[in-house]
Amino acid sequence: MPMVQAGMDKDELVRSHGHILGLRDIDMEIAPGTLQVIMGLSGSGKSTLIRHINRLVEPTSGKLTIGGIDVLALDGSELTEFRRTYTAMVFQKFGLLPHRTVLQNAAYGLEVQNVPARRRRETAMRWLERVGLDGFENKYPDELSGGMQQRVGLARALAVDAPVLLMDEAFSALDPLIRVEMQDVLLGIQEEVRKTIIFITHDLDEALRLGDRIAVLRDGEVVQQGTSEEIVLEPADDYVRRFVREVNRGRFVRVDAVMSSDGAALPPGSGVTVDGAITLEQAARIMAGSGAETADVLGADGAIVGSVSLRRIVSTMIANG
Numbered sequence: 001m002p003m004v005q006a007g008m009d010k011d012e013l014v015r016s017h018g019h020i021l022g023l024r025d026i027d028m029e030i031a032p033g034t035l036q037v038i039m040g041l042s043g044s045g046k047s048t049l050i051r052h053i054n055r056l057v058e059p060t061s062g063k064l065t066i067g068g069i070d071v072l073a074l075d076g077s078e079l080t081e082f083r084r085t086y087t088a089m090v091f092q093k094f095g096l097l098p099h100r101t102v103l104q105n106a107a108y109g110l111e112v113q114n115v116p117a118r119r120r121r122e123t124a125m126r127w128l129e130r131v132g133l134d135g136f137e138n139k140y141p142d143e144l145s146g147g148m149q150q151r152v153g154l155a156r157a158l159a160v161d162a163p164v165l166l167m168d169e170a171f172s173a174l175d176p177l178i179r180v181e182m183q184d185v186l187l188g189i190q191e192e193v194r195k196t197i198i199f200i201t202h203d204l205d206e207a208l209r210l211g212d213r214i215a216v217l218r219d220g221e222v223v224q225q226g227t228s229e230e231i232v233l234e235p236a237d238d239y240v241r242r243f244v245r246e247v248n249r250g251r252f253v254r255v256d257a258v259m260s261s262d263g264a265a266l267p268p269g270s271g272v273t274v275d276g277a278i279t280l281e282q283a284a285r286i287m288a289g290s291g292a293e294t295a296d297v298l299g300a301d302g303a304i305v306g307s308v309s310l311r312r313i314v315s316t317m318i319a320n321g
């Protein structure tokens with residue numbers, strides 16, 4: 001640790017001491033009820049980071065506090081109890097038990113918690129319905145497609161009603177269209193349940209669709225954390241810029257992130273207004289449809305908070321890095 005703290009890098013540490021530097025200087029705060037994405041290339045330390053949260057990996061040094069609990073201070077049985085009640089995991093390879101039915105799989109976490117049989121059936125059934133699997137409860141995992149199996153994985157995690165949901169590349173094994181479907185399922189559920197979700201992905205489009213905030217890891221270090229817009233509009237370095245380059249900004253950058261709020265900057269009075277919360281793509285469609293070069297931008301309360309030109313929108317959409 002002293003050598004790492006003095007600045008020894010990952011390559012030198014492994015060369016001279018045979019130790020792998022998993023993570024370094026991780027300083028993150030995740031607001032309850034939000035979805036935090038961790039993104040980075042393969043080997044950047046994403047799994048190592050998420051596994052610290054329920055101490056499947058023990059940190060060599062540091063602090064970890066969840067809902068006021070000092071997680072590193074928990075002893076054996078307290079830690080087991082904490083894992084069962086505070087955290088639930090969704091795995092990339094689904095992790096379903098093949099000899100159990102869909103319903104028995106979905107109820108598994110509750111069984112571990114010793115919830116009475118009837119209540120765990122009811123709860124598991126409710127979540128299976130919520131993820132779109134009613135009618136499949138008596139099937140076995142190998143009778144389901146990958147997307148459906150991951151719905152079971154999600155139902156199983158949600159059934160235990162833990163405040164923290166850990167999802168390590170949970171959708172990475174799915175076909176692109178199914179993957180987007182699952183993102184929608186997750187977002188819909190999150191609107192209701194407001195869990196604190198840590199979601200790992202190496203896919204920027206997925207990160208941008210899901211994340212309230214995104215942290216980008218490289219070689220075990222956080223190179224940038226912020227909102228989607230901060231990451232895309234102001235990438236901290238070339239590594240982040242490489243992720244960002246291919247992204248369609250029009251799909252998620254909001255109008256109010258690029259508008260001008262200086263009343264004199266644009267000629268008013270095109271008569272067209274757009275909501276500041278819509279995306280550039282949506283605004284461009286509205287403006288192009290009505291032949292407007294500029295539009296007034298409305299805030300949440302319906303008052304005009306700025307203005308934007310089609311030119312500004314298009315130049316943001318096509319800028320790269």
Ligand SMILES: Nc1ncnc2c1ncn2[C@@H]1O[C@H](COP(=O)(O)OP(=O)(O)O)[C@@H](O)[C@H]1O
Binds near residue numbers: 022040043044
């Ligand atoms: N159990 C382990 N022992 C030693 N090194 C490991 C172990 N697990 C992962 N690593 C190393 O830690 C680094 C980060 O790995 P990982 O967290 O799995 O990355 P990611 O999930 O981003 O692909 C890699 O260099 C990997 O080789």
Ligand SMILES: [Mg+2]
Binds near residue numbers: 046047048
């Ligand atoms: Mg991983």
